[in-house]
Amino acid sequence: xxxxxxxxxxxxxxxxxxxxxxxxxxxxxxxxxxxxxxxxxxxxxxxxxxxxxxxxxxxxxxxxxxxxxxxxxxxxxxxxxxxxxxxxxxxxxxxxxxxxxxxxxxxxxxxxxxxxxxxxxxxxxxxxxxxxxxxxxxxxxxxxxxxxxxxxxxxxxxxxxxxxxxxxxxxxxxxxxxxxxxxxxxxxxxxxxxxxxxxxxxxxxxxxxxxxxxxxxxxxxxxxxxxxxxxxxxxxxxxxxxxxxxxxxxxxxxxxxxxxxxxxxxxxxxxxxxxxxxxxxxxxxxxxxxxxxxxxxxxxxxxxxxxxxxxxxxxxxxxxxxxxxxxxxxxxxxxxxxxxxxxxxxxxxxxxxxxxxxxxxxxxxxxxxxxxxxxxxxxxxxxxxxxxxxxx
Numbered sequence: 001x002x003x004x005x006x007x008x009x010x011x012x013x014x015x016x017x018x019x020x021x022x023x024x025x026x027x028x029x030x031x032x033x034x035x036x037x038x039x040x041x042x043x044x045x046x047x048x049x050x051x052x053x054x055x056x057x058x059x060x061x062x063x064x065x066x067x068x069x070x071x072x073x074x075x076x077x078x079x080x081x082x083x084x085x086x087x088x089x090x091x092x093x094x095x096x097x098x099x100x101x102x103x104x105x106x107x108x109x110x111x112x113x114x115x116x117x118x119x120x121x122x123x124x125x126x127x128x129x130x131x132x133x134x135x136x137x138x139x140x141x142x143x144x145x146x147x148x149x150x151x152x153x154x155x156x157x158x159x160x161x162x163x164x165x166x167x168x169x170x171x172x173x174x175x176x177x178x179x180x181x182x183x184x185x186x187x188x189x190x191x192x193x194x195x196x197x198x199x200x201x202x203x204x205x206x207x208x209x210x211x212x213x214x215x216x217x218x219x220x221x222x223x224x225x226x227x228x229x230x231x232x233x234x235x236x237x238x239x240x241x242x243x244x245x246x247x248x249x250x251x252x253x254x255x256x257x258x259x260x261x262x263x264x265x266x267x268x269x270x271x272x273x274x275x276x277x278x279x280x281x282x283x284x285x286x287x288x289x290x291x292x293x294x295x296x297x298x299x300x301x302x303x304x305x306x307x308x309x310x311x312x313x314x315x316x317x318x319x320x321x322x323x324x325x326x327x328x329x330x331x332x333x334x335x336x337x338x339x340x341x342x343x344x345x346x347x348x349x350x351x352x353x354x355x356x357x358x359x360x361x362x363x364x365x366x367x368x369x370x371x372x373x374x375x376x377x378x379x380x381x382x383x384x385x386x387x388x389x390x391x392x
Contacts, residue, residue, distance in 0.1 A: 012038040014343065015081040017068050017098060018088030020049035023112060023141070026336025027085060027343070030375060032057040036347045043077060044088075068094055071101070078105040083346060085339060086111035089186075091118040096125065099136055099356070103128050109136040110342055112335055114144055114190075116200055119234040119358075126356040136356040137363065140342045141335035143168040143251070144234045146323065146372075147306060148358050149365035150385070151239055154308035154319040156365075157389060161243045161310035165218060166235045167228055167252040169303040171259060175285055182285035184278060187331075192281045195263050196270040199232030202240050202249035211271075213264050218252065218307060221320040221388040226301040228252035229260045238358025254303070258295030262287035309392070316392040325373040325384040341371045 014031060018024050019042035031037050040057065043066035044050040050063035068074050068088050074097075078084055084107050086098045095111065095118035102109040103125060113119060122138050129136050139145055147166040155161045170191070176182045194212060201210045214230040233251035240246040253260070266284050269275045275283060289295055302322040309318045327333040342363055345351045353362040373384040 012036060012347065013041075013081040014039070014083045014085065014347075015041040015043055015064070015077060016085045016087060017043050017066065018086075020044040020046055020053045021087055022332045023335040023339075024085070024087035025053055026332045027087070027340040028053060028057060028061065028336075030337055030340035031343060032061055034344055034347075036344065039081075041077070041081060068098055071097075074098065074101050075105060078102055078107045081107060083108045083110070083343060085343060086113075087339070089113075091115050095119075095138075096121040099125055099129075099138075102136065103132050103134050106132050106134055108134055108346060109138075110140050110339060110346070111138050112141040112145070112339055113139050114141060114233060115194075116232050116234050116237055119237050120200070123237070123356055130355045133354050135346065135351060135353055135362060137342055137346075137351065137359055137361075138356060139234045139238070140339050140359050140363075142331070142338060143304065144238070145335070145338045145342075145359055146326070147251075147304060148235055148239065148360045149363060149368050150304070150306035150321045150323070151235065151308065152242070152360040152365045153369075153385060153387060154306045154321045155239075155243055155310075157312065157319045157387065158308055158310035158317060159312050161246050161308050163248040163309040164239055164243070164246055164306065165228075165248075165250045165252055166233075166239075166306045167218070167254050167301060167304070169299070170231075170253040170255040173259075173285060173291065175291055182282040184281035184285075188284075189277055189281045192263075192266070192270075192284065193277050194232040196267040196277065196280060197232065199230075200237060201230065202236040202246065205240075205247045207237065211267075213260065213267055215260070216250075216252075218301070219318065220301055220305060220307060221318055221390040223300060223302070223320070226254065226299055227257065228254055228301065234358065239360060241358065242360050254299045254301045256295035256298065258289040259291070262290035262295075312389075318390050318392055320386075320388045322386050323369065323384070324382070324386055325369075325376050325379055327372070327376055337372060337375050338368075341368060341375070345371065 043064040091113040236249040
């Protein structure tokens with residue numbers, strides 16, 4: 001059965017690629033509890049893991065053995081559902097491929113892509129998605145994802161926006177015990193890749209080539225200034241699409257200085273060809289002065305934030321925003337829960353914008369943060385996000 005109807009408010013059949021993975025599993029757990037979801041397919045190359053998770057989730061969840069590199073199997077799987085959540089990386093291989101399949105089967109699409117390269121590739125499918133009546137939201141995790149919607153909150157306070165930045169806290173590396181060999185993992189290698197390879201940023205009102213780890217200073221209203229380092233990420237590629245007047249958009253890492261200086265040393269060795277990404281990932285774990293107090297004082301800037309600078313009522317302003325209520329136990333929750341909330345908003349008809357979008361292009365940020373806060377245990381009363389404005 002191929003989906004032929006345009007998006008309706010009652011889409012209830014959902015498939016999650018890489019569904020048994022750590023981040024996807026949190027999305028599956030949240031979706032399985034939602035009354036609106038009738039059928040949840042946990043699709044994974046590891047059928048045993050998919051079966052275990054489906055058994056945990058209850059009767060509406062079913063496991064599926066799916067290798068997304070099998071184009072025919074992927075197409076058949078997507079034809080039987082209303083929405084696909086793509087959590088199977090690497091996105092530079094499978095992002096455009098899965099989205100293309102979703103457009104062909106008219107299956108609405110969300111993912112957690114945090115690579116800038118496939119973000120550009122998927123944005124090229126915007127016209128095809130619009131023609132098919134398909135809504136695709138790319139990069140719907142913590143950063144990108146929650147960060148984009150923070151940026152939207154800040155930009156909405158401005159009549160015009162000159163600059164918008166998103167920031168997140170880097171750290172907590174898997175350092176080896178004394179005498180042990182360093183062990184890399186996919187998350188670490190991905191971060192090192194983003195820090196050492198050429199990237200795209202938005203500067204001077206256009207996409208330009210750059211390298212990560214450029215140090216700049218930003219000021220968060222009411223907190224003050226702090227050093228940050230540029231990262232290769234999707235946010236700068238999508239945010240100017242909703243505010244075309246933006247002249248500069250950057251994604252920034254907040255960290256202790258010693259960690260970033262260690263990464264700069266490692267990046268220099270990558271760029272000379274001495275180290276590849278895997279070797280660099282192990283080397284950063286061996287660099288002196290990169291962890292704990294040895295790396296310098298703790299940053300003053302928030303762990304996750306956005307800042308917009310522009311004009312309001314003819315005056316220059318700076319607006320800072322950060323979450324007040326946010327799942328933060330682990331990266332699985334920080335990534336999987338935002339994906340689940342965006343999916344449920346789509347199910348309820350609140351995300352219905354044909355085309356390919358960053359989160360800010362399709363999702364109302366105030367509704368999103370309210371819904372996300374409902375997943376937090378012992379949720380405090382009061383606002384769920386902060387907005388602070390200062391005149392410049």
